[in-house]
Amino acid sequence: MHTRAALLHEPRARMHTGRVPSDPQPDALLTLLAVARLGRYTAAAEVLGVNHSTVSRRLAALEADMGGRMLVRTNAGWQITALGRRALAAAETIEGTLRELGADTGRDSLQGMVRIAAPEGFTSSFLVPAMVELQCRHPELAVELLAATQRVRQNRSGVDVEVVVGRPAVHRAFATPVCDYSLRLYASPAYLARTGIPSSLAALAMHPVIYYIESSLQVDELDRAVQPLPASPPSIRSTSVFAHVEATAAGAGIGVLPDFMADHDARLVPVLRDAYAHPLSYWAVVRDEGPRNPAVAAAVTAIREHVRHAHESPADT
Known part of the structure; x- marks a missing residue:
């Protein structure tokens, strides 16, 4: 029987990136969310307040952690993959949680x-x-x-x-x-x-x-x-x-x-x-x-x- 840890690390092994796998980082997931919505690294970078290379680095790390491609380039910009949609769901959960925390502190939830x-x-x-x-x-x-x-x-x-x-x-x-x-x-x-x-x-x-x-x-x-x-x-x-x-x-x-x-x-x-x-x-x-x-x-x-x-x-x- 596969353990939960084995199931998590099995797809990562297929990436052969040489980096030690770890749990996906929240900032990488939110970066994926921005790129999926805007279709461009540069546009996502501006929204997130970072540079293009930071977006690229975060997504590369996320793909290594998830064990596959999150995005594919098309004529309509970057499109989310099936694996990416799994990560996207987690990113939206994080976004919603942060929004709720902001509301709890009296901060505007629409940002x-x-x-x-x-x-x-x-x-x-x-x-x-x-x-x-x-x-x-x-x-x-x-x-x-x-x-x-x-x-x-x-x-x-x-x-x-x-x-x-x-x-x-x-x-x-x-x-x-x-x-x-x-x-x-x-x-x-x-x-x-x-x-x-x-x-x-x-x-x-x-x-x-x-x-x-x-x-x-x-x-x-x-x-x-x-x-x-x-x-x-x-x-x-x-x-x-x-x-x-x-x-x-x-x-x-x-x-x-x-x-x-x-x-x-x-x-x-x-x-x-x-x-x-x-x-x-x-x-x-x-x-x-x-x-x-x-x-x-x-x-x-x-x-x-x-x-x-x-x-x-x-x-x-």
């Missing part, structure tokens, strides 16, 4: 860092206020926001949450809808007074249309938004939605803008509202291990709650 990548329009309108509210409630939680308008990445390493336009097709990830919105046409009153109000979509052929640079668009849904529109005269194009808003407000032409930004801008008025609207949606994408991270779960909940309240009419509140 660490959460990294979120999102389009800049969504970031300014929804993400920033949502994270300000969350961070005010949990001052020991650090938040990093990365502005990016792009298709969902199969490699989500380095971020905890990615907000994307359109329903994503993802693997090894959890996706949840955040909100719906529409792209519509807007112009400044001064521009319309100067050029006249277009009577149809076909009449837009006489107006500069302000939108993204076609060759730089990475999101198919945003590309399809202007396909029903006729070719327009030379106009101002930009990779920044804020540039679209400012150019439209300055009278450079008719802008294709998110309604949640333009409807509340007193400098703009809608154009052909009954003739054109391109519905879109925002989705939040989290790596498989992400939802079990309390900070990530709290961030996603805060985003969805803020968006829901922002979309409620005064009569509903």
